[in-house]
Amino acid sequence: MTCHVPGVLKIVLQRLALGLVTLFVVSIVIFVAVNALPGDFAQVILGQGATPEAVAAIRRDLALDEPLVTRYVGWLGAILTGDLGTSFAQLNFQSSLGGGEMKTVASQIAPRFANTIFLAGVTAAIAVPVAVALGVLAALYRGSVFDRFTNIFTLSSVSSPEFFLAYMLILFLAVLNPMLPSLSNIYDGMAFSERLRATMLPALTLTLIVLAQMMRMTRAAIINLLASPYIEMARLKGISPMRVIVRHALPNALAPIINVIALNLAYLITGVVVVEVVFVYPGIGQLFVDAVKIRDIPVVQACCLIFAAAYILLNLTADILSILSNPRLRHPK
Amino acid sequence: MTRLTRRGLLRTGAAAGVLAASGLPLKAQMKRGGRLRAGLAGANTSDNWDARTHTDAFMQNASQGAVFDALTEVAADGTLVGELAESWEASPDAKTWTFNLRQGVTFHNGKAFGADDVIESLQMHVAEDSKSAAKPIVSAITEMKKLGEHQVQLVLAAGNADLPYLLSDYHLMMYPAGQIDEAISKGIGTGLYQVVSFDPGVRFVGKRVDSHYKGDAAGFFDEIEFIAINDPTARMNALLTGQVETINRVDVKTEALLNANPLVSIQEVTGNRHFTFPMLTNVAPFDDVNVRRALKHGINRQEMVDKILLGHGSIAYDTPIGPANQYYAADMEPIPYDPDKAAFYLKEAGMDQLNIDLSASSAAFAGAVDASQLYQSSAKPAGININVVQEPADGYWSNVWLKKPFSAAFWSGRATEDWMFSSAYEDGVPWNDSQWGTEDSERFQELLVTARAELDSDKRREMYTEMQMILRDDGGVIIPMFANWVQAVSNKLSVPGTVGNLWGMDNARMAERWAMA
Numbered sequence: 001m002t003c004h005v006p007g008v009l010k011i012v013l014q015r016l017a018l019g020l021v022t023l024f025v026v027s028i029v030i031f032v033a034v035n036a037l038p039g040d041f042a043q044v045i046l047g048q049g050a051t052p053e054a055v056a057a058i059r060r061d062l063a064l065d066e067p068l069v070t071r072y073v074g075w076l077g078a079i080l081t082g083d084l085g086t087s088f089a090q091l092n093f094q095s096s097l098g099g100g101e102m103k104t105v106a107s108q109i110a111p112r113f114a115n116t117i118f119l120a121g122v123t124a125a126i127a128v129p130v131a132v133a134l135g136v137l138a139a140l141y142r143g144s145v146f147d148r149f150t151n152i153f154t155l156s157s158v159s160s161p162e163f164f165l166a167y168m169l170i171l172f173l174a175v176l177n178p179m180l181p182s183l184s185n186i187y188d189g190m191a192f193s194e195r196l197r198a199t200m201l202p203a204l205t206l207t208l209i210v211l212a213q214m215m216r217m218t219r220a221a222i223i224n225l226l227a228s229p230y231i232e233m234a235r236l237k238g239i240s241p242m243r244v245i246v247r248h249a250l251p252n253a254l255a256p257i258i259n260v261i262a263l264n265l266a267y268l269i270t271g272v273v274v275v276e277v278v279f280v281y282p283g284i285g286q287l288f289v290d291a292v293k294i295r296d297i298p299v300v301q302a303c304c305l306i307f308a309a310a311y312i313l314l315n316l317t318a319d320i321l322s323i324l325s326n327p328r329l330r331h332p333k
Numbered sequence: 334m335t336r337l338t339r340r341g342l343l344r345t346g347a348a349a350g351v352l353a354a355s356g357l358p359l360k361a362q363m364k365r366g367g368r369l370r371a372g373l374a375g376a377n378t379s380d381n382w383d384a385r386t387h388t389d390a391f392m393q394n395a396s397q398g399a400v401f402d403a404l405t406e407v408a409a410d411g412t413l414v415g416e417l418a419e420s421w422e423a424s425p426d427a428k429t430w431t432f433n434l435r436q437g438v439t440f441h442n443g444k445a446f447g448a449d450d451v452i453e454s455l456q457m458h459v460a461e462d463s464k465s466a467a468k469p470i471v472s473a474i475t476e477m478k479k480l481g482e483h484q485v486q487l488v489l490a491a492g493n494a495d496l497p498y499l500l501s502d503y504h505l506m507m508y509p510a511g512q513i514d515e516a517i518s519k520g521i522g523t524g525l526y527q528v529v530s531f532d533p534g535v536r537f538v539g540k541r542v543d544s545h546y547k548g549d550a551a552g553f554f555d556e557i558e559f560i561a562i563n564d565p566t567a568r569m570n571a572l573l574t575g576q577v578e579t580i581n582r583v584d585v586k587t588e589a590l591l592n593a594n595p596l597v598s599i600q601e602v603t604g605n606r607h608f609t610f611p612m613l614t615n616v617a618p619f620d621d622v623n624v625r626r627a628l629k630h631g632i633n634r635q636e637m638v639d640k641i642l643l644g645h646g647s648i649a650y651d652t653p654i655g656p657a658n659q660y661y662a663a664d665m666e667p668i669p670y671d672p673d674k675a676a677f678y679l680k681e682a683g684m685d686q687l688n689i690d691l692s693a694s695s696a697a698f699a700g701a702v703d704a705s706q707l708y709q710s711s712a713k714p715a716g717i718n719i720n721v722v723q724e725p726a727d728g729y730w731s732n733v734w735l736k737k738p739f740s741a742a743f744w745s746g747r748a749t750e751d752w753m754f755s756s757a758y759e760d761g762v763p764w765n766d767s768q769w770g771t772e773d774s775e776r777f778q779e780l781l782v783t784a785r786a787e788l789d790s791d792k793r794r795e796m797y798t799e800m801q802m803i804l805r806d807d808g809g810v811i812i813p814m815f816a817n818w819v820q821a822v823s824n825k826l827s828v829p830g831t832v833g834n835l836w837g838m839d840n841a842r843m844a845e846r847w848a849m850a
Contacts, residue, residue, distance in 0.1 A: 039728035048730045048742070051763040055731070057462065089379030092464070108378065111532075167566075174574045183372075183567075183576045185560050187536055277564045280571070282535045290378050290534070 008323060012316065019312040026308045027079075027301060031072050034292070034300050040064055041088045041295045062088050075301065084109070085298040087291070105302045109284060113306065115186060116283035119206070120268035122199050127207040128214065128261055135218025135257075140245055142223060150215065158212035166205045166278040173201060184279040202279040206272060210264040217260040221253035255322035255329075262318030270307040363827060365549070367849035368556040371838075372568045372577040376561030378534035382520040384506040385458060385465035390581055390837060393503050395537045395559055398841040400441075401506035401522030404432060404451065405497050407748060407840055409831045411657065413498055417446065417507055417523065427492035427786045434483040438546050440509045440516070441527040448479040453510040455487075467504035470752075492786030494793065495749040502748070503841065525552030525845055535561050539844070553848035569821075572597055578823040579847075581837045585643045585819055596824050601817040602834035603647050605655035605746020605753075608637075608698045608816065610691065610708070611766040614773050614809035616738040618689070622773075622807050623682035629668050629811060630675035631712035637813040640707060641700040645817040651808050652801040653753050655746050655815045657834040660797035665805060675715035687717045689739055696729035697741035704813075705741060735766055742766060746815075748835055750797045751785050758804070767809025777803045825850055 042058035043050050059065045063074075078085055084105040134154070138147045157165060174182040184198045222245055225231060234248045235241075273285035284303060291299035323329040375390030384396050397403065406416040415421075418432045438446040458465040459472050476488035489496065499505075507523060508516045515521065520528035525547060526539030537559040541552055560577060562568040565584040571577045573594060583591065583599060591599055612619035612628070619625060634648045647656070650668050654661050679687055693705040702723055709719040724733045724740075734742050747753035755762065760770035760778050771778050777800055784796040804810070818837040822828055827850040833840030839847065 037727060038725060039731060043728060043731040046730075048734065048764070050731050054464065057464070061462075087379070089377075170570055170574075174570070178574065181576055182570045182574045183560065183562075185536060187530070187532060189530075278567055280560065280562050280564070280567050282532070286534075287378055294379075296379075 008320060011323070012320060015312075015316045015319070019309070019316065022312060023305055023308050026304060027076070028072070030301055030304045031075070031297065032068075034295060034297050035068060037295060039295065041092075041297070044294045045089070045092065058092060062091055075298070079305075084302045087299045088296045089294065105298050108299065109287065109302055109306070111188070112282060112284045112287045115281065116269060116272070116285070118186075118195070119199055119202055119272065119281060119283060120265065122196065122203040123206040123210070123268055124265055126203060127210050127264070130207070131211050131214035131261075132218050132257065134211075135215045136222065136245055136250065138215065138219045139222035139226070139249075140241055142219070147219075154212035154215050157208040162205065162209060162274045163278055165208050166202070166275060169201055169205055169208075170278075173204075182279065184281040186282065199281075202272075202275050202281050205275050205279075206268060210267065214257070214260050214264055218253070218257050221256045222249045225249045225252055251325065254325040258321045258325065259318045262314040266311045266314045269310045363553045363829075363848040364850075365553050365848070366555050367553075368558060369554040369579070369826070369844060369847065369849075370558045370560065370577040371843065372560050372562040372571045372580040373838075374563050374565070374568060374580075374582045376534050376563060380533040381517065382528075382531075383517045384504050385463065385467065387503060388466070390841065391537075391559060391561055393836065393841040394838055394843065395531075395539070396506060396522075397503040398838070399526040399537075399539050399557060399844045400520050400524040400528055401508075402524050403501050403503070403505050403507065404434075405501040407498070407501050407833065407835055409829060409833045409839060409842075409846065411659065411834070413501065416501070417451075418497075418500075421497050423494070423496075423788060425788070427494045427496070427788050428489050430487045430489070430496050431480065432485050432487070434485065435546060436483050438523050440523050441521045441542065442509065442512070442516075444509045444512065446507065446509075446523055447482045448485045449510040450507055451485050452477045452479060453513065454506065454508045457508070457513065458504070465504060467502055470499045470502060470505070493751070494784075494786060494788050495751050498749045499752065503836075526554075526557055529556075547845075551845045554844060557844045572821055572823065575823070578826050579820065579838075579843065581818075581820045583819045583821045585645045588643070591821055597821050598824065599819060600822050600828065600832060601645060601819045602832055603655070603815055603817050604657045604834040604836070605653070605744075605748075606816045606818070607649055607653055607655060607744055607746060607812050608641070608701070608704065608814055609653075609742045609744060609766075610705075610811040610813075611734075611740060611742055612809050612811070613738045613768050614770075615768045618682070618684075618687065619738060619809065621682045623678045624684075624687065625807065625809060627675045627678035627682065627687065627715065627717060628712070629805075630671045630678065631715045631717050632708050632811060632813055633670040633711040634668075634813040635670070636707055636711065637704055641704045642814060642816055645819050646814045647817075649812045649815050650805045651810060651812045652804045653744060653746060653757065653810070653812060654750055654797065654801050657746065657748070658750055658753075660750050660794045662798045662801045665798070665801060668805060670711065672712075672714035675712070675717065679716055685716060688720070689717070690720045690722050690737070691739050691741070692722045692724050692733050692737040693741040694724040694726045694729045694733065696724075696726035697734070698743040701741040701743075735764075750793075750800075751781070754781050754800065755785075758808075769809045773809065774803050774807060822847075 041062065042055045042064060046054050063071065075085065086104050087108060090103050134150050138150050141147050170182045173180045180200050181198055182201065184202050186195050186198050226249060231244060231248060234244050272283060273289055276283045276285045288303040291303065373391045373394060377389065380392050382396065384401065387393055387396055402416045404416060404418040406414050408414050417435055417438060419435045421430060421432045423430050434448060434451065440446060455471050455477060458467050473489055473493065474487050475490045478486040480486050509521060520531060525542060525545055527542055529538040529540050531537045539557045541555050545552060562571055568580040569584065569587055572580045588599065591597055612625060614620055629651060638644065638646050638648055650665060691705050693701045695701060705721040709721055712719050733740055747756060757764050757766060758769050759765065759781060780796045780800050784793050787793050818834065820837055827848050829846055833842065
């Protein structure tokens with residue numbers, strides 16, 4: 001395979017370059033969109049106390065009175081040197097503090113992002129094996145009661161709103177049978193086992209949400225292949241149906257499955273706001289919503305870049321893995 | 334002890350120290366130990382230990398309620414007692430105030446507390462470009478003098494009998510002089526609990542200081558943990574599953590759920606928080622006092638309390654002075670809901686019909702749009718046609734409030750009458766949301782200035798009662814209701830019989846006053 005690596009490498013580099021362009025476009029869109037919202041940071045933070053002088057003072061301090069383009073270029077310049085900037089909230093308080101340490105956006109986001117990755121990791125560790133296993137079994141026993149039950153169960157869980165699933169799990173696993181805590185406020189210095197226990201309910205909720213798509217894609221991709229001649233051949237050889245599916249069908253069905261898994265993982269990083277709120281999980285989604293609420297543009301921008309980057313990288317990974325798993329793509333004509 | 338008049342306390346505060354030291358009888362039964370876990374709304378990722386920036390419940394409880402102290406403190410029963418100040422004395426014109434500070438107090442880093450700390454901590458608020466919410470209070474002080482290691486003199490530009498009260502404000506915390514930056518970044522105060530860990534917008538853990546000047550009379554928990562839970566349902570879940578012992582801001586719609594659970598109970602007190610409909614008194618038709626009177630009679634206040642607050646509040650008669658104020662005129666003659674009377678006043682104004690717009694949004698207060706619609710239907714029989722204009726919540730305070738002639742708004746209220754009036758009812762102040770001024774009532778503005786410097790409590794009561802009556806009859810703000818502070822407590826906690834009503838969670842001092850059962 002070594003001789004094909006340059007080909008793959010070229011694709012990776014191409015895609016990364018395109019990804020950077022995408023990030024650039026995303027940053028412009030977000031910047032314009034947040035600025036188009038009614039009210040700016042000064043007005044929101046002052047709320048009822050927004051006298052014209054106070055608003056003007058904050059705008060001056062934060063350079064919000066400068067034109068949009070100047071502000072964007074300034075932000076872009078900083079980003080290119082790796083500086084995500086300082087949040088408006090911090091800057092605003094800092095100017096009334098005079099000195100002292102300043103928390104940058106990066107240092108604000110880092111622990112939250114680590115928490116989000118932890119939750120996504122725990123969820124993926126549960127959801128991916130379960131989904132693939134269920135998909136394989138459903139394909140194997142397609143049309144059976146098991147197949148129908150799995151389909152109905154996963155489809156109804158994916159069709160329910162996230163908060164409903166969350167509250168159902170709280171009701172059954174925290175209130176009626178107090179096995180797991182309903183509060184997932186994990187913090188620094190928590191023992192790993194404790195942290196895992198606290199993360200379990202949100203992870204299970206997310207598992208229920210992402211399970212259906214991955215499971216059904218696995219099932220569909222395998223069933224699709226079951227009609228192909230080489231599967232027929234394998235059957236005629238007399239090997240067991242399980243072996244046919246796992247050894248012969250699954251490897252060829254991997255590409256679409258990997259794609260769906262990647263998409264769902266991206267969702268786990270970027271789309272978990274509701275679950276975070278319900279379980280009071282200190283992840284990046286909560287920070288993002290707070291930042292949008294007070295129009296804290298540096299934080300919003302940084303979060304969006306992270307979200308966009310997560311999508312781009314996971315999609316890239318998925319594409320590369322499907323290329324590697326598919327000889328036809330590995331050896332283009 | 335309980336016979337002390339407010340006047341005596343107000344004037345000299347000599348007994349304040351004694352009162353604080355003696356402790357309330359209930360506290361004697363409080364048990365030391367345990368860990369208080371509280372689920373609190375009102376947390377932000379931008380939270381920090383700079384009291385000048387504090388606006389919401391989480392930091393109020395963590396800062397004033399645990400880590401920091403002010404010079405004075407409003408006790409659970411509403412009286413003013415000394416905190417870091419032991420006693421105080423005013424000159425007869427209420428202009429020059431001398432505060433005697435408590436001795437032997439140390440900050441969490443070991444530094445001794447004294448006069449320099451007071452002066453430097455107060456000056457933080459008036460530094461150039463300071464955005465402190467307490468700036469108006471401190472900028473009224475023209476001179477701060479250190480008379481001794483434990484004595485300071487504050488000289489005011491104009492007499493103000495409320496100064497000791499104002500110094501209990503949760504923005505005016507005492508920081509160690511010369512180390513204020515460090516104290517703000519780490520949270521170093523003189524409070525009952527010192528910071529163990531603080532994750533803004535997520536969690537605060539504090540540990541009881543070993544030997545504290547408040548001794549055994551307060552601070553019963555060994556450890557406290559405040560968990561930021563901004564979502565009301567999540568707060569409720571945390572309480573019902575026993576992961577916290579108490580929560581603030583209970584969603585009253587779920588009251589039945591809480592009542593059904595024998596392990597928790599609801600605690601509620603009526604405070605000064607009020608929901609309002611300000612009219613601009615310098616804009617027609619609201620410049621006509623008869624139109625305002627018609628509108629005052631056209632609102633069904635009881636219905637508002639029942640349907641908007643679901644009973645968790647009490648009726649107000651267009652004055653912002655509430656049950657948590659000293660001179661609240663509780664027995665003032667009410668304004669009845671009376672469409673005929675409203676129609677009568679409308680006729681007095683020379684009108685048969687009145688067509689007006691009322692701007693409302695959920696940003697004003699929860700249920701503001703519903704409240705406006707209730708108002709619309711109750712005013713209709715009087716010939717007042719209110720057109721409810723639903724405004725966007727974003728930018729409501731900048732674009733609608735103070736700008737539209739008739740709108741919905743809310744005020745959290747103030748600890749003193751003068752503070753409330755001079756924030757929103759003094760001629761020409763920026764938050765005067767009804768443009769209420771001398772041309773509306775010369776008498777009101779005159780009383781406002783006289784009462785401010787009056788040290789005699791009885792005379793002040795008289796004046797503030799008259800001012801409340803002027804607002805009830807002629808005022809430009811319709812204030813139909815005061816909202817309750819509704820919180821819930823697990824039966825694992827022991828809570829004193831009297832709970833503060835100035836702010837939620839026992840004036841944000843649950844860590845100080847409550848204990849494990």
